[in-house]
Amino acid sequence: MKLIMPSMKVEDTMTSSLVLHATEAGNGRQTRQANQRYKDPSIRLEERELKPLAPDGLRLQMLRVGICGTDIHMTQKDPNGYVRCSAPASIPEHGRILGHEGIGRVIATGADVSSFRVGEIVAPESVLSCGLCRPCRAGAFNQCRHARLLGMENDGLFSAIADVPARSAVGIHRLAESEQGLQMAACLEPAGVALLTGLKAQMSPGDKVLIFGAGPIGLLCAMMARRLHGASAVCMVEPSAYRRDFAAAWTDQVVESVEALETPDGGWDVVVEASGILANVNTVFRQIAPCGRVALLGRGGEALLVEAVDHMITNAISVMGLRGHLGGVYERLIDLCVSGVLPLDRIVSTTMEGLDKLCHVLERPDSISSADCKIVVKLSS
Incomplete structure (x- = not known):
């Protein structure tokens, strides 16, 4: 694919963004879902x-962004009017730009950045780590x-122009030569969660x-269980007929x-x-x-009940919780995509096309x- 330089000017000072607004429910009050404290979400350009x-x-x-279940839950209300999502989130008075999956072309670099050039296409990682605390220094x-969390605690990618830390970006030039490659690159973030799930x-x-x-x-997770890990049986429970067919x-x-x-x-x-x-876990x-091994990925804010403790x-x-995709996961996924494995x-x-x-x-x-x-939403070519 021929590299098309951006039509936007680096000196542009305004950008179109998809912004979530919500009302904070007094003193950071917590509900049944431990990290919730916002009510009556609304979204607008x-x-x-x-x-x-x-x-x-x-x-x-x-260039492209993906809609995650977390984005959906941030815009939904529970029966009491609270934001449904139970993941850590911070919604300031002026709103939060959503979105943590996607790819973009570099149109400007900070004064201290030497690892990327204008024109490169990158995929930002969605968990922004400090690199200095004890877990980070241990590789966790x-x-x-x-x-x-990008798009949750920091402004995210549902924007014509987005700023991200250079340390969170991974170059995807090997996937940027075709339409199929760009579509795969737009799916790296959820694929990273699935890859870590299989490994952990x-x-x-x-x-x-x-x-x-x-x-x-x-x-x-099903694709990787079959293609990467050699599972002898992969079964799913899904109430949606459309998704069952898929x-x-x-x-x-x-x-x-x-x-x-x-x-x-x-x-x-x-x-x-x-x-x-x-x-679901208790039923099986x-x-x-x-x-x-039981891997918990979906956040619902519920308590985990295990009745069969003797079993x-x-x-x-083993029961484990998993999030994120850091530690070189994107690079491994790119190799697997290029080779045709995934x-x-x-x-x-x-x-679809456009923020609207x-x-x-x-x-x-x-x-x-x-x-x-x-x-997947195309925002630019």
Whole structure:
């Protein structure tokens, strides 16, 4: 693909952005969902003033962005009017620019940046770690004590122009030569979560894997269980008929509810909860095999109930929470995409153009799970 230099001027001071507004519910009050404190979310397109570029920053003309379940949950209300999302978030009075998945072309670099040039296409990582705290120094960047989440605690990528720290950016030039490559690059962030899930849950050849939720991350977990880890059985539970059809390519069995599941001989070696409904884990816990692993990915703000504790102890079953994708995960994914092992673009169900279309979708978030899977939005060429 021929490199097209940006039509925007570096000296532009304003940019169109998709901004979430919400009302803080007094003194940071916490609800049942531990990190919630905002009510009555609304989203709109705004012209926002660009701040001076930080010395360690990159200014990106955004090319493609992906809609994550977290973005959807940030725009939804629970029955009490609170923002549904339970992930860490900070929404200032002037609003928060959403978006943590995407790729952009560098149109300016900070004074201290020497690792990127204007014109390069990069994918920002969504967990902004400090690199200095004890977990970071131990290589556990996803568990940084001072982490900031892009599009949640820092302004994100749903903008014509976005600023990100250079240390969070990964060059994707090997994927930038084709339309398929750019679509795959737009899916790197959720794919990074799925890749870490397989690694941390120690998926191995012959494992029987059960996944709750056929959203993008659940689908990517299924794809990797089959293509990377050699699972002998990959099964999914998903209430949406559309998503069940979409998941069929990567699964041996995909059912509407847990009652329709056929438990394999010996039980499940790995259970991945990617739907945010933690009660799912309890329903299948007695069907987990000895030395089985449970990976929790979907946030729902619920308590985790495990009734079969004796089964857990007797069978040495592990339960782990996972987030993020740091530590060289993007680079590994790019290698797997270029080699043809992981066709990440195959999870994309809809591609649309423009922030106005993105705004329209997020104004009606409840319709996405029933009629779509992964939505990628083109913001520029």
